[in-house]
Amino acid sequence: MKGEKRVESDLALIDKVRKRQPLIHHITNGVTINDCANITLSCGASPVMADAPEEAADMTRLASALVLNIGTLHQDQVETMIQAGLAANKKGIPVVLDPVGVGATPMRTEAARRLMNRVQITHLKGNAAEIATLAGVQAEVRGVDSGQVGSDLETLAKKAAQIWGVTVTVTGARDWITDGQEQIEVVNGHELMSTVSGTGCMSASVLAAFAATGEDPVASAVSAMATYGVAAEQAARRSRGPGSFRVELFDAIASLTGEQVKEAACVTWRG
Amino acid sequence: MKGEKRVESDLALIDKVRKRQPLIHHITNGVTINDCANITLSCGASPVMADAPEEAADMTRLASALVLNIGTLHQDQVETMIQAGLAANKKGIPVVLDPVGVGATPMRTEAARRLMNRVQITHLKGNAAEIATLAGVQAEVRGVDSGQVGSDLETLAKKAAQIWGVTVTVTGARDWITDGQEQIEVVNGHELMSTVSGTGCMSASVLAAFAATGEDPVASAVSAMATYGVAAEQAARRSRGPGSFRVELFDAIASLTGEQVKEAACVTWRG
Amino acid sequence: MKGEKRVESDLALIDKVRKRQPLIHHITNGVTINDCANITLSCGASPVMADAPEEAADMTRLASALVLNIGTLHQDQVETMIQAGLAANKKGIPVVLDPVGVGATPMRTEAARRLMNRVQITHLKGNAAEIATLAGVQAEVRGVDSGQVGSDLETLAKKAAQIWGVTVTVTGARDWITDGQEQIEVVNGHELMSTVSGTGCMSASVLAAFAATGEDPVASAVSAMATYGVAAEQAARRSRGPGSFRVELFDAIASLTGEQVKEAACVTWRG
Structure with missing residues (x-):
């Protein structure tokens, strides 16, 4: 009941x-910086991209959320990311970490862990392999390629959320969101998303825009993933391939209303 | 009359x-470097992007205009921007400065002022807040969010143009162009422009392409803003949102003729 | 006959x-990094872009081909490019060099030559001016602007291929491919390609994706250029200008089958 009530109240967060x-x-x-700027605008938020060490923290202090990718x-x-992250922590705004490709090279893994250690991350968003790698259990991942979240990963994501005090969003054919207590599954989305570079990065921007409203992290993540997924479904219906899908994705999310998201969202609250 | 004659003769500059x-x-x-390259091509000019200190000035010496953003x-x-700017000054080609986000951080404001001091800028293009900030009167700006240029800014832009010897283009729902003597308003454009990242940056590329023809700065700026605005109006008619608008914008400007711009331009020359 | 048999067997390489x-x-x-990522995905391959000196060679060791642009x-x-290139050489995977703008500045020319000297390049791909410049005979280039490959360049490309042990792909209205022995002309493609930034860069990504199959370099290059050109022809039929052409190009290549390429390819094997 509690879960169902939250779904009712939060899925229109884009409004x-x-x-x-x-x-x-x-x-x-x-690679995807332009897509991230545009999806942020299409959600109704304003993007700014500034990564010079001399101004990054200054810019964070003007913002309502920070994305680190x-x-x-x-x-x-x-x-620079640490300084911006600390500025965000001090201001009390949410920080979204997208640990793209963590595990692929030692440099990347070390950098992601250092960010986790130095900055209080609010949202950790990644695919199954990335989340598992960060939690140090790469060998146990199941079904990464198929986008399925195996039961091992569910347990793992929950433990990671508890240890780090973050909300974890595992993206895939099904998105899996947990803060270590609640566990929610969002099954909106479309397979065309995997044919366009940047659909993962863009989901972090959407998540940040939603988190910036001040709603609690789990509610923000559920609403963001459902909204993005519903937009992708609409875009897919108008597309003939990855090029047109990408164009339609911006159009779709820009015209979505909270009411439409509530109707089309496919969210299972597991309590 | 003088104004009207200029409008007649210059609005077909894209040809x-x-x-x-x-x-x-x-x-x-x-963020928008790819959009700038493509809008330059769509205008019929050729873009080159080179920012290594070892070659930037060399590249400027091959060019017919320089954009600094x-x-x-x-x-x-x-x-590097200063070296390229000085090379442009020496060659006598126009320099367009787009002071994106000036005023947001001390680093950005200082950099923009340093560029203004060291390089003879031909065109200063920005929104109302950016132009006002550069002129040191941030507090007096009116209606930045709505894109309106208040009467204070008109005065300000005129003074800025006189002091620096630049042509100032203030973009917004109405574009405002002045060289300190003449003042021209261009009201072409569409609100969808504010939903796509890079529409501001692209206008600087269009301006540079037009300025590279050797026409006088005011005439180049008026023609560039009118052409870009007419293209945006055409694109908006074919669009369902920001994604399709952006695609249509390139198509529209690529197929525009000077004659069509002259017919659709909405320019007021205030003498 | 030999040539015709190869064409039969290799033009479906996208499968x-x-x-x-x-x-x-x-x-x-x-400028075009996002386009390169997306065209790689549209071909059915996976892109990764990593240029930090600390991880570039590590990433190359995970890959099946390397593009240097x-x-x-x-x-x-x-x-960093040299280190990644050497890692590719050690692993035995193909390296594609796209010497964009070589000849425009001393820095660029020197860098391209240094890459050629230090790394065993598999595929050298560029327009007529770039290939000629690299081979040190800029003055002899004919018809660069029109995209025509003059007879001088044919001889030149062949010699360059022999000296460096690379497969040379000269792009233009006609693509010209040679390994110093065989010479092949591919005339697929469309003039709209020259109105979109990145169509050249993307052809290097397609070439790398095809070369990564392990087919011999000439066969890979012929198949890649024919596939890309056929996709461009299909895209052009659905386009109204550069904006829509670019969108349609991703859609077209993503839906192309090897069979369709074989039917539409226009390849002349000169033996």
Whole structure:
């Protein structure tokens, strides 16, 4: 009952994003930086991307949420990310960490762990392999390629959330969200998402825009993933392939109402 | 009358851009760099983006105009921008400065002022807040969010143009262009422009492509803003949201003729 | 006859790319990096972009092909490219060099030559001016602007291929491929390609994805250029300008089958 009530009240959170137009500061990768800016705008929030060490923390102090993405990380960016993260912590705004490709190289894994240790992350978002790697149990991951979250990972995500005090969002064919207490599954989305670079990075921007409203982390993550997934479903219906899907995704999320998300969302609250 | 005659003669300037295909060198931000390259091509000019200190000035010497954009500035880029700017000054080609986000952080404000002091800028293009900040009167800005240029800003832009010897283009729902003597208002454009990242940056590329024809700065700016605005209006008619608007914007500007711009332009010359 | 048999057997190579989903590591320019990632995905391969000196070679060791593109080169990237290139050579995976703008500035020319000297390049891909410049005979280039490959360049490309032991792909209205022995012309493609930034860079990604299958270099290059060109022809039929062409290009290549490429390819094997 509690779960169902939350779903009722929170799935229209995009309406609040549009009303508040929060500024979302990104320190992110160079491949998908433009997509992240545009999806932030399409949600009704405002993006700013500033990663110079001389101004990153200053920019964070103007923002309502911070996204850290290590997709094309350079070593000197890690310290900049930490400074921006600490500024966010001090201001009390949510920090979303997208540990892109963690586990692929030692540098990336070390950088992600250092960020986790130095900054109080609010939202950790990644695919099954990334979340498992960060938690140090790469060998136990099941079904990464198929986007399935195995039962091992459910347990793992829950424990990771408890240890670090973060809300974990594991993306895939089903998205899995947990703060260590509650566990929620969102099954909206479309397989075309995996054919476009940046759909993962963009989900972190959406998450940050929703978190910036001040709603509690789990509610923000559920609403963000459902909204993004519903938009992807609508976009897929108008698309002929990855190029048109990407265009339609911006159009779809920009025209979505909270009411439409509530109707189309497929969310299971596991309490 | 003088004003009206100029409008007649200059609004078809895109035809000349296409004929000359000028090379436009950009030192610009990482968020919208691809959009800037593509809008330059769609205008009929050729883009080149090179920001290594070892080659930036060399590249400027091959170009017919230079765009400096501080949207994702790093500290060491400032000196590179100055070197490229000085090379442009020496060659006598126009320099467009887009002081993105000036005023948001001390680093950005200082960098923009340093560029203004060291390089003879031809065109200063920004929104009302950016232009006002650069002129040191942030507190007096009116209606930035609504895109309106208040009467204070008109006075301010005029004074800024006189002091620095630049042509100022203040973008918004109405674009306002002045060289300190003439004042021109262009009201073409569409509100969808504010839903896509990079529409501001792209207007600087269009401006540079037009300025590269050798027309006088005011005439170039008026023609560029009118052309870009007419293209945006056409694109909006074919769009369902920000994703499709962006695609249509490139298509629209690529197929526009000077004659069509002259017919659809909404320009008021205030003498 | 030999030529015709090869064409029969190799033009459907995209089917093998989709089956193997090779990881393609790019160290590339910031203007078109997103397009390169997306065209790689649309071919059925997986892109990764990592250019930090601390991890670039590590990432190459996970990949099945490496793309080096000097479009927005910084001086410190050259050594990173060399380290990644040497890792690729050691692993025995193909290396594609796209010497964007070589000849425009001394820095760029020197960097490209240094890469050629230090790394065993598999595929050298560029337009006529770039290939000629690298081979040190800029003055002899004919018809660069029109995209025509003059007879001088045919001879030149052949010699360059022999001297360096690379497969040379000269792109233009006609693509010209040679390994110093065989010479093949591919005339698929569309003039809209020259109106979109990144169509050249993307062809290097397609080439790398095809080369990663392990087919011989000439066969890979012919199949890649024919596939990309056929996709461009399909995209052009659905486009109204550069914006829509770019969208349709991703859709087209993502839905192409090897059978369709074989039917539409226009390849002349000159033996």
